[in-house]
Amino acid sequence: MKKHRDLIVSPFDLLTDEIVFAILDRLNDDALAKKSFSLACKSFYTIESLHRRALRPLRSELVTRLLKRYRFISHLDLSLCPCVEDGTLFRVAAETQSRLRSIDLSKSRFFTHAGLSSLVAMCAGLVEIDLSNRTELSDSAAAVLAQAKNLERLRLARCKMITDMGIGCLAVGCRKLRLVCLKWCLRVSDLGVGLIAMKCKEIRSLDLSYLPITEKCLSPILQLEHLEDLVLEGCPGIDDDGLATLKHSCNSIKMLNLSKCQNVSHVGLSHLTNGAEHLQQLILAYGPAVTADMAKCLHYSSGLQSIKLDGCSVTTSGIKAIGSWLASLEELSLSKCSGVSDESLSFLVQTHKELRKLDITCCRKITYASIDSITNSCTSLASLRMESCSFISKDAFTLIGRCCQFLEELDVTDNEIDDEGLKSISRCSKLLTLKLGICLNITDDGLTHVANGCPKLKELDLYRSSGITDAGIAAIAHGCPTLEMINIAYNDKITDRSLISLSKCLMLKALEIRGCHSVSSVGLSAIAMGCRQLMVLDIKKCVNINDNGMIPLAQFSQNLKEGFVSFAADKLVILFSYRCRALGPCQHKPATEHDYLTLGGFDP
Incomplete structure (x- = not known):
């Protein structure tokens, strides 16, 4: 036997x-x-x-042990490890050597150029590094990085101590760079940017947001043969006069971001986009007024697919000129644009019928007529954002479900939608995201229609929607089993019954119940035991949650990364005692009433 x-x-x-x-x-x-x-x-x-090829440790003390188990890691994300010292980087380099391809240190501190030197010397295969937010790093760190000859993607956002000298070292040493982010590197000027453009001919993506640069560095940038994405957001030194002196255009560029460039009008824009035959996305948010002249300079950009004009003042003639473009737009954002009217918006959507994404947030002058035109013309819409369109009557929302059944995202926050509108929207069976915050006319009946008709729903926002009770939440939990995020903050009608219902949503990752005074530790315990993938939890001002709710949370919510609490310090000690292994070096920092919890400890 x-x-x-x-x-x-x-x-x-x-x-x-x-x-x-x-x-x-x-x-x-x-x-x-x-x-x-x-x-x-x-x-x-x-x-x-x-x-396993990718690793994201919860704290730096685990790194060495994990790398000994996972011998073939090529992508290491240390963004959850706020304390990374030079010794840690040395051990990472010794364990991974040439296998390491990318490392994210964007939220890590305490390492110096010496630690980076270990990485560069032993990890010859390194092609990507993110050092964003390291405000202490200086040119000595940039000089070390310059030895990484195979580096292709480098992010230095907010490295405010790095100057043109450091950027010059990188330009000479890292000739294979394809992506460079220098956002908020305030000591980098035309000289440094020009060196990068002249030496690194393979660049595809360049982010120069908020740099003190002028048109002097644009000439070598526009000569980059492979440049596809150029971000010049918040660069006041770039103006029409300077752009008029440019002798070259970049016909390879696909995305151009000129947000918050108040000194660039249609004159400068025409010089910059002239010859940009492959331009697909243009971002002009919070810039100059959108006039007919502004729109006409892009009339012949036939490949343009997306334009974002958030926060701009628009004229009727400007919107109509956009409607006359040769391009067939797929995405249009007019969020917080003053001047958008029924007349102009209706004309625009009737000519751009292939729109897939439309954002008309806070366009407060539009009415039922605009929604009628949108739904009849743009039947292929996948995303419609229309928060705080206060003049749109409740009858307009029935048109959305009737005509736009391919919707995947709908934001009707702070609108007059009612249960009949939700009943119509429930026809959108592909809906993934639905935002109904501050919708005071909806009740459980409407939410039940959504639960029955939208089984793929992953994100639901019911912030301050006071007509919803436990019955509506129960219907959602039963009808939308793959729900990942729900916000039911500031609703006195929500009790533990809602949380017990939601505990059956095993994919739930984010729960916001701030200000729900009727929930208690019983409901929170059910969430902790049922929703093991929970990553974000907001329980501020939930006065009936005590230690009995915190203990199961500490025991079972091993993936919790962000928590908003407003307890006394002694109640938080319970959480610490169970979660101390996942907490970083700041775990002993005293708790206050409005502290923000992360796995790295308290952040002020």
Whole structure:
């Protein structure tokens, strides 16, 4: 009998590593599933270790141990580790060596150019590094990075101590750069940017937001043969007079961002976009007024697919000129644009019928007539944002579900929509995101229609929608089992019954119940035990949640990364005592009434 038992083979042993790797590939979006897989048996534990290529440790003390288990890591994200010292970077470099391809240090502190030197010296295969928000890094760190000859993607946003000298070192040493972000690098001027453009000919994406630059550096930039994305947001030194002196245009550019460039009018824009045959996306948010002249300079940009004019003052003639473009727009954003009227918007949507995304947030002059034109003309809409369009009557919302059944995102926050409108919208079976905050005319009946008709819903916002009770939340929890985010803040009618219902939504990642005075530790315990993937939790001003709710939260919410609380310090100590292994070096910082919790400790 013993020999017979020895001959029994597990069916999993018959699977090759390649087949198991293919299974793991399908679990990439579900961290808990991969963890369960690795704990099934020793062979699966080993295979999962060999398969993993990306790692995001919760704290720096775990890094060395994890890298010893996962020997083939090529992408290391340390954004959850606020304390990363030079020794940590040395150990990372020693363990990964040439296998490491990218590292994210955008939220890490305490390391210096010495730690970076270890990475560069031992990780010859490094092609991407993110050092954003390291305001202490200076030109010495840039000089070290210049030794990374294979570097292709470099992010230095808010590295405010780096100057033209450091950027010059990078330009000379890193000739293979394809993406460079220098946003808020306030000591970098035309000289540094010009050096990058002249030396790094492979650049595809360049972010120069808020730099003290002028048109002097634009000439070499526009000569980059492969440049596709150029961001010049908030650069006041760029103006019409300077742009008029440009002798070159960049015909490879696909995305141009001139947001908050108040000194660029249609005159400068025409010089910058002249010859840009492949331009697909243009962002002019919070810039000069959109007039007929502004629109006409883009009349022949036939490849333009997306334009964002958020916060701009628009004229009727300007909007109509956009409607006459040769291009067939797929995305248009007019959020917070003053001057948008029924007449101009109706004309525009009747000519751009292929629109897939439309944002008319806070366009307070439009009425039922605009919605009628939008829904009849743009039947392929996938995203419609129309928060705070206060003159639109409740009857208009029935048109949305009747005509735009391909919608995946709908934002009707602070509008007059009622249950009949929700009943119509429930026809949009592909809906993933629905925002109904401050909608005072909706009740459980309307929400039940949504639950029955939109089973794919992942995000639901019911902030201050006071007509919703436990019954409506129960309907959503039952009808939308893949729900990932819900906001039911400031609703006195929400009780523990709602949280118990939501605890059945196993994919729930974000829950906001701030100011729900009728929920207690009973409901929070149910959420903690049922929603193991919870990452964001807001329980501020939930006065009936006490220590009994915090203990299950600490025990079961192992993925919790952000929490908003307003308890006394002694109640938070409970959370600390259970979660101390996941807390960073700031765990002993005293708690105050409105502290913000993260796995790295309290941030002020």
